[in-house]
Amino acid sequence: MRHYPTRPLRGLLYFAGLLQGFLAVNQVDIYGEKLVKIPTPKYVVFYNGTDTMEDRVELKLSDAFEVPGGCMEFTAIMLNINLGHNHKMMNQCKLLGEYATFIEQIRCFQRNGYELEDAVDAASEYCIEHDVLKDFLLKNRNEVRQLILTEYDEKKHLDNVKENAREEGREEGRKDERIDIAVKLRKKGVSISTISEVTGLSADEIQRLEEVNS
Secondary structure (H helix, E strand, O other): OOOOOOHHHHHHHHHHHHHHHHHHHOOOOOOOOOOOOOOOOOEEEEEOOOOOOOOEEEEEHHHHOOOOOOOOOOEEEEEEOOOOOOHHHHHHOHHHHHHHHHHHHHHHHHHOOOOHHHHHHHHHHHHHHOOOOHHHHHHHHHHHHHHHHHHHHHHHHHHHHHHHHHHHHHHHOOHHHHHHHHHHHHHOOOOHHHHHHHHOOOHHHHHHHHHHOO
């Protein structure tokens, strides 16, 4: 669940952008006396990570409020699409169920000692042989392979960056040393949000450091 607490906030910002576009395209006057009808938002996130998670989890924007209360709420519904979860949904959506099987086969081959690249190839062969995503894999096998390998490499790199920064932060501890870490990470191209997460500095502080050291 470590990557998901900000989903409601991200969903709110995304929906706000869509809503602005909707109002502009339909030339809606929001300053009149008449009630304006807008599309009903529904924000669903599919989860297929390796952390233990229930079939359905509600993530609320209000969990991020500094002080409980507030005047608004936005909810992200996270659905676990790993094999063995949300049986009814998987049965209703054959493609989603087959995708879960494909991902589980990759992990199964990895548990048996396969490197990721070989595990993807073996899982593709298994699924084609057992008529799981068969047509899709026959047409797009190379693209699927590259996508999974790229996604894995990016996640691994980001995790390494975060872990290395956390280690530096634990060793340094003090504010001036965390500032030094933030400056170094920023020069390496690490995003402001990631630096903020691992150092505890605010985005504004990091932005000011970047301006001072530019």
